[in-house]
Ligand code: NAD
């Protein structure tokens with residue numbers, strides 16, 4: 240299949256591009272490299288021994304989109320491009336609303352003009368907010384996300400649903416990711432955050448590599464088994480393969496459709512369990528201290544994954560051990576990222 244991947248140089252995008260190339264799909268990437276490096280694309284090409292058609296630029300740039308859609312034919316677009324830092328989105332809401340929402344509108348307008356009707360969108364478990372009790376299934380009530388970043392995901396899902404209602408050809412699969420971590424088992428590609436990481440796994444791995452002194456654990460008196468927050472961590476390669484299955488699913492749909500799928504493992508792990516698991520499987524010591532809760536954090540959430548299993552024929556295969564070993568393999572081989 241011929242697939243356009245926006246944001247394909249980023250963390251989840253690069254792992255998905257790799258899985259698509261391994262299955263011999265033809266991949267074109269648009270990425271402005273605002274949060275990534277062209278090196279990820281070079282490495283993916285090397286690992287798969289196949290080529291990516293790469294356009295450096297922004298999906299808000301209509302001329303670029305016309306060039307890309309005019310010169311290529313695509314069956315499906317996988318849309319990762321967007322800003323994703325929760326804290327930054329609170330400080331710079333307009334830039335998040337503009338880049339994520341207007342960017343998606345700009346992309347979908349061109350898709351419709353060029354009659355490309357299949358879209359796979361990167362959504363997030365953050366859309367469930369605090370309205371429902373975990374495990375969340377796709378019919379769980381949607382809440383008020385705690386950040387402008389989370390709002391953009393909720394709004395984009397709504398926009399896409401409305402486009403589907405107005406167009407008898409347009410098909411959307413919105414994938415709600417839980418907590419993606421890990422790296423390709425080659426150790427050649429992985430998560431490469433700019434500055435001090437906000438998310439748990441990159442923080443732990445930078446403590447292990449000696450770049451950071453110790454981990455701060457945000458709160459230990461949550462109503463969970465050990466008092467620290469629980470999340471559904473899913474290996475990024477499993478997540479990438481979820482996109483491959485969604486691609487097969489969307490190509491088979493005859494009628495216009497908007498369908499959401501949770502992508503997670505269905506199993507929660509606490510922050511302390513993550514630290515212990517990392518230490519056990521990598522033999523690295525992670526000093527930590529317990530500090531105040533982080534505003535906006537929910538005590539626990541994880542996915543009900545039955546729908547993805549049933550309809551996409553997808554389930555996460557990799558263990559917590561794989562997630563820890565692969566995270567460390569990437570970090571120790573690339574202490575300064577790409
Ligand atoms: P990432 O920042 O590594 O990748 C996003 C890519 O998009 C980057 O390469 C960036 O340069 C590019 N980009 C951003 N805005 C662009 C624009 N306007 N035009 C062109 N390129 C642009 O992030 P990621 O972790 O790979 O996440 C991918 C998608 O999945 C994002 O939409 C994110 O919101 C969503 N998501 C991520 C997580 C997570 O934990 N990583 C969880 C849920 C949802």
Ligand code: UD1
Pocket residue numbers: 323325326363364365385389418437438439440442454455456457458468469470510533534535536
């Ligand atoms: C965060 C975002 C969410 C986004 C997701 C993926 C918030 C409130 N939510 O989810 O919208 O979709 O990332 O990018 O930011 N932790 C520590 N110490 C740290 C870092 C994290 O104890 O230094 C804890 C957190 O309290 C949390 C868990 O580790 O309980 C996971 O945190 P993180 O990786 O940031 O993911 P989420 O908060 O689940």
